Amino acid sequence: MAPKYVVEHMEDGMHEWCQLEYKHMLSRIGADNLYFSGLTETTLETMPEDLKKAHCHSTDVLSLPGITLDQVCLLDPAAKEPLAPEDADRFTYFLFGGILGDDPPRDRTGELRKLGFANRHLGPVQMTTDTAVNVTRTVLEDKVPLDQIPYIDHPEIKFSKKESVIMPFRYIAVDKQVIHTPTGERRTVQKPLMPPGMFELLKKDNEASFEF
Amino acid sequence: MAAQISKKRKFVADGVFYAELNEFFTRELSNEGYSGVEVRVTPARTEIIIRATHTQDVLGEKGRRIRELTTLVQKRFKFPENTVELYAERVQNRGLCAVAQCESLKFKLLNGLAVRRACYGVVRFIMESGAKGCEVVVSGKLRAARAKSMKFVDGFMIHSGQPTRDFIDTAVRHVLLRQGVLGLKVKIMLDWDPTGKTGPKKPLPDMVTIVDPKEEEAPAGPMSQDFSAPPAAAPVQQQQPVSA
Numbered sequence: 416m417a418p419k420y421v422v423e424h425m426e427d428g429m430h431e432w433c434q435l436e437y438k439h440m441l442s443r444i445g446a447d448n449l450y451f452s453g454l455t456e457t458t459l460e461t462m463p464e465d466l467k468k469a470h471c472h473s474t475d476v477l478s479l480p481g482i483t484l485d486q487v488c489l490l491d492p493a494a495k496e497p498l499a500p501e502d503a504d505r506f507t508y509f510l511f512g513g514i515l516g517d518d519p520p521r522d523r524t525g526e527l528r529k530l531g532f533a534n535r536h537l538g539p540v541q542m543t544t545d546t547a548v549n550v551t552r553t554v555l556e557d558k559v560p561l562d563q564i565p566y567i568d569h570p571e572i573k574f575s576k577k578e579s580v581i582m583p584f585r586y587i588a589v590d591k592q593v594i595h596t597p598t599g600e601r602r603t604v605q606k607p608l609m610p611p612g613m614f615e616l617l618k619k620d621n622e623a624s625f626e627f
Numbered sequence: 628m629a630a631q632i633s634k635k636r637k638f639v640a641d642g643v644f645y646a647e648l649n650e651f652f653t654r655e656l657s658n659e660g661y662s663g664v665e666v667r668v669t670p671a672r673t674e675i676i677i678r679a680t681h682t683q684d685v686l687g688e689k690g691r692r693i694r695e696l697t698t699l700v701q702k703r704f705k706f707p708e709n710t711v712e713l714y715a716e717r718v719q720n721r722g723l724c725a726v727a728q729c730e731s732l733k734f735k736l737l738n739g740l741a742v743r744r745a746c747y748g749v750v751r752f753i754m755e756s757g758a759k760g761c762e763v764v765v766s767g768k769l770r771a772a773r774a775k776s777m778k779f780v781d782g783f784m785i786h787s788g789q790p791t792r793d794f795i796d797t798a799v800r801h802v803l804l805r806q807g808v809l810g811l812k813v814k815i816m817l818d819w820d821p822t823g824k825t826g827p828k829k830p831l832p833d834m835v836t837i838v839d840p841k842e843e844e845a846p847a848g849p850m851s852q853d854f855s856a857p858p859a860a861a862p863v864q865q866q867q868p869v870s871a
Contacts, residue, residue, distance in 0.1 A: 430771035517807055518766075518774035543773065571778075577750075578743075581776040621743040621777055623769050625736055627804060 418503055418555050420548055421450040421487075423476050423527060424513040429458045429466075431616060432515055436545040437466055439610035443549055451513075452476045476510055477530065487532045490547055491524050494534035497562075502535060503555040511548060516541055518583040537561065540568050540585035545610055549587055570607045572617060580617050582607075641666075644704065652677060655696070657733075659684040662718050662726040675700065676714045680727050685715040720825055722756025725798035729813040732763065733800050736809070746779040753781075753815055757825060759794075760784040760816040767802075767809035784816050785831075793827040794819075 420440070426433060441449055449469040454462070459473060472479055476487070488506035490498070510532060512524045520541050528534065537550055538561060553559050565588040573579040586607030593604045632640065645666055652661050660680030667674040679685050686693050697713045700706070721727045728749055735745040746763045753761040760782030768774040785791055794817050802809040817826035 426771075428771070432772055515768075515771065515773050517768050521807070577779060577781055579778045579780075581778060583774060583776065617775070620769060620772050620775075622741045623772070624739045624741045625767070625802075625804060625809060626770050627737060627739075627802075 416507060417448055418506070418551075419448050419450060419508050420444055420551070421452055421476055421479070421508050421510045422513045422544060422548070423453045423510060424451055424458065425453065425523060425526070426513065426515055427455075429454075429461050429463075430515070433513060433544075434463055434466065435610040435612050435616060436543060437513075438463075439545040440548045441466065441469060443545075444552060446470075450479065450508075452479060453513075476508075476527075479508075482508060484531060485533075489524070489527055489532040489534040490537055490551060491528055491534040492520065492536055492539075492541065493522070493524070493528070494536040496535055498535040498537055498551060498554050500554055500558040500560065506533070509551055509555075511544055511551075513544055516543075516584070538566075538585060540566075541583070542585045546584070546586050546608070549608070553587075565605065567605060567607045572614065574618050574621075578621070580621070582617075648675065648700070656685060657730055660718070660721065660727050660730060661685075662721070662724045672710045672712055673706065674712050674714060676716050678716050678718050680718050680721045680724075682715040682717045720756055722753050723758055723796070723815060723817060723825060725796040725813045725815050728753060728815070729798035729800045729811055732765075732811055732813065733802055736765070736802065736811075742777055743779075746777070749813070750779050750781050753813075757818060758782065758815050759818040762812075762814040764812040765809065766812075767804065768807055782816065784814070790831055793829075794831070 422437070422440070424433070437451070446468040450472065451466070451469060452472045453475050454471055454473050456473065459471060462471065476482070477484070486507040487510050488502060488508070489510045510527065512527055514523045516523075518541070537547055542550065550561070550564060553564055554561055566585050567588045568585050569581055569583055570586060571579050571581045586609065588605040589608045590603050591606045593602050594600075595602050645664070648664050648666070652664060655661075656677070656679060659682075661677065662680065663678045665676040665678070667676070677685060684692070687695075693713050693715060697711060700713065701708070701711050704711075718724050718727060732745055732749050735748065736742070742765055746765060749763055750761055761780070762784055763779045764776055766774075766776040785794065796815045796817065798813050800811045802811065819828070819830040820826035821828060
């Protein structure tokens, strides 16, 4: 049975960042196996149309229909065991915290840990929610062990010669063909896998101001 | 000094004194663009020189503030009366002082300015003050976004070796947000300055200047030059040897 991915949305409101990440997840997994829980009324209303195609619930994860505690595996940075391809047979539902993370992490996953799920970790470095779901899918469905997936940690994304952003997270590395303009030769370069539109969002974030 | 302290303890005590003074003034005088202290010990008194950008505010109305600070320092470190003096000195070029620029960036962000605007403003001011390069990093979490580090650079920057200690001025400041901390880092690379006022006296070790050759007359024919000592009674009008 195909594993089902549950994202418990733990932010107030559906921010643009969350929307981009969730849409990215949807494109990779498909609407049938993706569940969103913990959505407040206002969030449900403001959700974009394509996200509504997945299963959306305003209750928390344990109230989802047909779900029992032993079928759920929480992906938790503080877990003792790493995720393995065999976990696809032991668990049906894989739970993620839909959190926009801090650096260093504030351990908001702890709120889900209290509910008593079995847990597995995805490595020592914090990941974005869509990266975590993609990694889990690669481990469980493509049967690739966790440490054999190529990663890029803390990538620096350059907007111009003078401006750049360092994201303190782990991303999956994908090969991108880059043409080396002076000589015209083609080179393969590894870049972090990010949702489409994330580059523009990061650039736009630099124009925001902090709240005190 | 009443008792004899060993040299080791004396140096450690001096270091601790300097550290405590620096920390105290950083917290107290952050609004006045404080950027450093210098402690000079003379037999009669101890002079503490405060470098700041707004010296008028450090002095206060008719010298009131600086007198209060003097009393505080005297009472805290148990100096006898009239043995400690505080002076305020203006920072020559505040665009080249990392501490001053970091505090300025902190105030800009606290007042709600956008990150890009605040950082570009600081970077531009630093480069206009004659720095060779600068780097400003703001790390933290914006609301409705993930934590990240935003980096703004301009000019030239070195990262390794002894020249980093000579040429680079760094400052780090923490700003408390509602949930968590914002980290600000400002790194300024100074240009070398033979007078020593706005930068180190020596240029970078790998900087090579190739001078143009001097104008020389070609020798007319074979010649010989006598380098032995000139005769004792040398006439005033002496034929000078052709110098090379």
